[in-house]
Amino acid sequence: MIDRTLAPEFKAIDNINLIRPEQKKLANGCEVFSFNSGDQELVRIEWIFTNLRFDPAKPLLNMATNTMLTDGTTSLTAAEIADKIDFYGAFLSVDYGFEQSLVTLYSLTKHLDKTLPVVKDILINSVFPQKELETFIRNQQQKLQVSLQKNDVVARRTFNKALYGDTIYGLTADVDTYNTLKRDDLLTHFKQMFQPSNCSIIIAGKVEQAALDLLADTFGADWEGTSTAVDTTQPEVNRATEHFYFVEKQDALQSAIRMGLPFINREHPDFPAVQVLNTVLGGYFGSRLMNNIREDKGYTYGIGSGITSYKQGGALFIATEVGADVCKAAIIEIEKEIGLLKTELIPNEELTLVRNYMLGSLLGSLENVFSHADKFKNLYFSGMSYEYYDRYTEIVKSVTADELLKLANRYLDFDQFYKVIVGKY
Amino acid sequence: MVKFNRFTLDNGLRVIVHEDNTTPMAVVNILYDVGSRDENPEQTGFAHLFEHLMFGGSVNIPNYDSPLQKVGGENNAFTSNDITNYYITLPSANLETAFWLESDRMLSLAFSEESLEVQRKVVIEEFKQRYLNQPYGDVWLRLRPMVYKKHPYLWDTIGKNIEHIADAKIEDVKAFFKKHYNPQNAIMVVGGDVKLEQVKELAQKWFAPIPAGQKYHRNLPQEAEQHEVRRETVIAKVPVNDVYIALQMPGRREEEFYAVELMSDILSRGNSSRMYRNLVKEKQLFSEVHAYVFGSLDKGMFVLEGKPTEGVTIEQAEAALWEEVELLKTQEVPADELTKVQNKTESTMIFSEMSLLDKAMNLAYYELLGDAELLNSETEKFLAVTPAQIKEEANKLFRKDNSSTLIYLAEQ
Numbered sequence: 083m084i085d086r087t088l089a090p091e092f093k094a095i096d097n098i099n100l101i102r103p104e105q106k107k108l109a110n111g112c113e114v115f116s117f118n119s120g121d122q123e124l125v126r127i128e129w130i131f132t133n134l135r136f137d138p139a140k141p142l143l144n145m146a147t148n149t150m151l152t153d154g155t156t157s158l159t160a161a162e163i164a165d166k167i168d169f170y171g172a173f174l175s176v177d178y179g180f181e182q183s184l185v186t187l188y189s190l191t192k193h194l195d196k197t198l199p200v201v202k203d204i205l206i207n208s209v210f211p212q213k214e215l216e217t218f219i220r221n222q223q224q225k226l227q228v229s230l231q232k233n234d235v236v237a238r239r240t241f242n243k244a245l246y247g248d249t250i251y252g253l254t255a256d257v258d259t260y261n262t263l264k265r266d267d268l269l270t271h272f273k274q275m276f277q278p279s280n281c282s283i284i285i286a287g288k289v290e291q292a293a294l295d296l297l298a299d300t301f302g303a304d305w306e307g308t309s310t311a312v313d314t315t316q317p318e319v320n321r322a323t324e325h326f327y328f329v330e331k332q333d334a335l336q337s338a339i340r341m342g343l344p345f346i347n348r349e350h351p352d353f354p355a356v357q358v359l360n361t362v363l364g365g366y367f368g369s370r371l372m373n374n375i376r377e378d379k380g381y382t383y384g385i386g387s388g389i390t391s392y393k394q395g396g397a398l399f400i401a402t403e404v405g406a407d408v409c410k411a412a413i414i415e416i417e418k419e420i421g422l423l424k425t426e427l428i429p430n431e432e433l434t435l436v437r438n439y440m441l442g443s444l445l446g447s448l449e450n451v452f453s454h455a456d457k458f459k460n461l462y463f464s465g466m467s468y469e470y471y472d473r474y475t476e477i478v479k480s481v482t483a484d485e486l487l488k489l490a491n492r493y494l495d496f497d498q499f500y501k502v503i504v505g506k507y
Numbered sequence: 508m509v510k511f512n513r514f515t516l517d518n519g520l521r522v523i524v525h526e527d528n529t530t531p532m533a534v535v536n537i538l539y540d541v542g543s544r545d546e547n548p549e550q551t552g553f554a555h556l557f558e559h560l561m562f563g564g565s566v567n568i569p570n571y572d573s574p575l576q577k578v579g580g581e582n583n584a585f586t587s588n589d590i591t592n593y594y595i596t597l598p599s600a601n602l603e604t605a606f607w608l609e610s611d612r613m614l615s616l617a618f619s620e621e622s623l624e625v626q627r628k629v630v631i632e633e634f635k636q637r638y639l640n641q642p643y644g645d646v647w648l649r650l651r652p653m654v655y656k657k658h659p660y661l662w663d664t665i666g667k668n669i670e671h672i673a674d675a676k677i678e679d680v681k682a683f684f685k686k687h688y689n690p691q692n693a694i695m696v697v698g699g700d701v702k703l704e705q706v707k708e709l710a711q712k713w714f715a716p717i718p719a720g721q722k723y724h725r726n727l728p729q730e731a732e733q734h735e736v737r738r739e740t741v742i743a744k745v746p747v748n749d750v751y752i753a754l755q756m757p758g759r760r761e762e763e764f765y766a767v768e769l770m771s772d773i774l775s776r777g778n779s780s781r782m783y784r785n786l787v788k789e790k791q792l793f794s795e796v797h798a799y800v801f802g803s804l805d806k807g808m809f810v811l812e813g814k815p816t817e818g819v820t821i822e823q824a825e826a827a828l829w830e831e832v833e834l835l836k837t838q839e840v841p842a843d844e845l846t847k848v849q850n851k852t853e854s855t856m857i858f859s860e861m862s863l864l865d866k867a868m869n870l871a872y873y874e875l876l877g878d879a880e881l882l883n884s885e886t887e888k889f890l891a892v893t894p895a896q897i898k899e900e901a902n903k904l905f906r907k908d909n910s911s912t913l914i915y916l917a918e919q
Contacts, residue, residue, distance in 0.1 A: 083716075084712060084713070084716075086566075086567035086568070086607070086610075086614070087567045087568070089574050089604065089607060090601075090603035090604050090606075090607050091603075092577070092578040092600070092601045092603075092604055093598070093600040093601060094579075095579055095598055119529070121529070122857055122858075122860055122861060123857070124854070124857060124858060124861075152778065160778065160788065161778075161779065161784055161788070163778075164777060164778035164779035164784075165779045165847070167777075167779075168776075168777045168778075168779040168847050168848075168850075168851060169779075169843070169846070169847045169850060170850060171850035171851045171852075171853055171854030171855075172854065173854075188854075188858060190854055190857065214788075217787070217788060217791060220791070220794065220816060220817075221787070221794040221795065221816075224746075224747055224794035224795075224814060224816065224817075225794065225795070227746035227747060228642055228745075228746050228747065228814075230746070231641075231642040231744075231745065231746050232641060232642070233640065333744065334640065335635040335639050335640045336632070336635050336636055336640045366576065367572055367576075367581075368573055368576050376629055377625060377629075378625065379628075380624075380625045380626075380627070380628025380629050380631075380632070381628075381632065382629070382632050382636075383629055383630075383632045383633035383636050383637075403632075403636050403640070404632070405632055405635070435576050435577040436576075438576070438577050438578060438579045439577070439580075439581075441579055442576075442578065442579015442580055442581070442597060442598050443579070443581060445531055445532065445579065445598055446532050446579075446581060446596050446597070446598075448530075448531075449532075449861075449862060449863060449864075450529075450530075450861045450862065452861065
């Protein structure tokens with residue numbers, strides 16, 4: 083008979099092996115990074131552009147320009163672009179971020195000769211047809227109306243606005259803001275931003291030489307930048323002086339809570355250690371916030387905390403949706419949990435668990451070659467080297483309860499938290 | 508192509524092993540052949556509530572999550588109308604921990620009153636968060652009972668109402684476990700950096716001693732073919748109007764399923780799809796429009812949905828949706844257009860092979876469908892669909908008297 087009360091022996095994770103890219107600079111200034119691994123005959127290619135300086139008078143310009151890249155070029159209509167991509171079973175998406183915006187193509191390798199020219203066309207020859215712009219504005223306005231009925235969305239917007247003010251991070255467009263979008267502005271923005279010198283291409287998958295050559299031939303030639311340098315500096319963040327926001331929703335069954343404060347980012351030496359602290363607090367299913375507020379009190383379906391890392395500093399936040407009648411009680415418990423991190427050492431057993439969980443989670447996040455490329459992006463766009471992950475692993479393994487207590491006292495001042503409640507309070 | 512081996516233990520547990528040495532991780536996925544369709548109509552939401560209780564400690568292990576997190580693992584689960592699926596990913600060196608945890612909760616739960624009490628509250632908050640406190644969140648609570656009159660798909664996995672969850676008793680929990688949670692009703696897939704022999708040994712050690720239990724014989728009331736127009740209009744606190752049209756469609760194992768799923772792709776997959784192009788871009792009648800299927804094991808639902816733009820009446824919106832499907836009934840889909848959606852299906856299958864967890868879940872699900880090997884012949888079935896079949900299925904499906912229409916009107 084086996085003794086089922088005894089856990090099997092286990093091994094701690096020793097080190098993490100990351101695949102590093104091959105790098106090549108094309109004649110026009112475009113950087114290419116390639117990650118070759120995997121058995122499936124497919125690739126993911128990303129064209130990543132750093133955003134232009136944010137203009138508070140035209141807050142939606144970056145989002146609209148990026149989103150409308152697939153809406154027509156000098157030679158292809160939106161419908162033709164969609165047809166060409168879909169016919170070859172490929173996926174093309176455009177995304178805008180706070181700092182970079184990107185075009186992503188998933189394609190079977192055998193169809194790259196058909197799919198790459200379409201991407202090149204949209205990066206060079208997009209025209210943002212007036213009719214498409216009008217459709218875009220109308221549909222976005224309607225989608226925004228739906229989003230604004232969601233308490234968690236309103237909470238996130240209010241929180242970001244308080245923390246980041248009139249910058250791209252604090253963007254809170256309302257329905258009318260969409261009417262400020264003008265085709266000429268989109269065209270100008272497009273010409274300035276989508277230049278080879280502002281482009282990094284990351285290709286991951288089964289990358290054979292032929293595919294790399296095709297990529298270099300397609301994007302290294304007949305694509306020249308303008309002479310003007312790209313301004314990718316960003317305005318200073320101005321934070322709100324008001325720290326408490328309550329948006330009342332009369333019939334709310336639940337209240338969305340979002341709270342947190344400006345924080346250090348990935349470049350700061352304390353970053354790996356405060357990630358341990360964050361994990362203990364609310365960074366995994368067994369976290370203190372989950373244990374207390376979901377598993378003990380049953381106030382919520384889920385609660386978590388996280389750290390965002392931006393160039394101009396990061397933020398630590400806690401987010402949840404709780405029963406409207408227990409909103410105050412939930413906030414008291416959150417405050418209690420933060421207080422505990424500052425006054426009591428994290429017990430050894432819990433700390434060991436969190437260390438192992440974090441390393442397992444890092445290992446598990448490397449599911450395939452795409453994830454290795456994603457890890458690289460984290461580093462590259464924060465201007466950091468692979469040494470970061472070595473240090474991260476080392477600190478997760480070795481940081482002590484004493485050090486974490488000190489860090490909690492240094493970084494987690496509940497009185498300095500921005501607190502947003504949407505629903506009932 | 509997803510390669511695998513399989514064996515069955517004496518107690519009836521089916522085990523599938525997929526070796527993938529490109530990862531340092533292992534996955535253990537256990538599918539239990541029970542979903543919300545197996546619930547008592549007076550105790551709905553129970554399969555899902557039960558899923559939560561599976562994390563509340565088992566007979567020999569008081570806490571499920573901590574020992575797993577301690578070895579660097581993560582887990583989650585989901586419940587559908589058809590199945591309940593649990594999965595773990597962890598560093599492969601610690602594979603045995605997953606066997607220890609999963610076998611103990613298959614053996615027996617702790618059945619703690621305290622856990623039941625807390626999880627009732629958590630699930631009620633989930634009910635509020637996902638179904639009641641969201642615009643259009645109650646759509647399936649309203650639409651399912653229109654499409655189904657007899658079959659238990661008439662309720663959503665969350666349950667008919669909050670009261671059913673609030674009333675759950677520990678005796679019910681025990682009875683549900685006994686009826687559904689045993690080796691005969693489960694399929695286990697072990698994948699990743701593992702070896703067949705290793706999995707055989709571990710399965711023998713941890714799962715073979717579990718009693719086979721009783722086989723559950725499913726005997727559900729099947730839904731009769733629909734021959735009436737059904738519709739309902741609700742005035743709700745939503746920002747814009749919304750139109751849902753649901754039609755009864757063939758179940759997941761039926762031959763016709765493949766043509767029907769491709770129809771939803773032709774109508775609304777990607778920016779080159781018909782409804783997006785015609786109704787959103789050209790005629791500008793909708794801000795968004797979707798067509799999708801519920802690939803249920805029994806009779807499923809084909810859903811058309813769209814949010815009309817300002818100034819467009821509900822009548823115009825409905826007429827436009829019907830006009831699109833009417834075209835599928837009268838004209839054969841051009842060969843190029845069909846090839847396009849088939850190519851997309853094919854590449855999606857290849858892309859899903861990039862994810863170990865997806866592969867493991869798929870193997871378990873196809874084994875439930877009848878044979879895990881079906882996963883590898885699935886693409887061919889989609890590729891074999893002809894324009895004539897699509898037209899034929901469109902004529903069977905898109906009948907007004909096979910439709911249930913739910914309209915949300917924005918409260919003025």
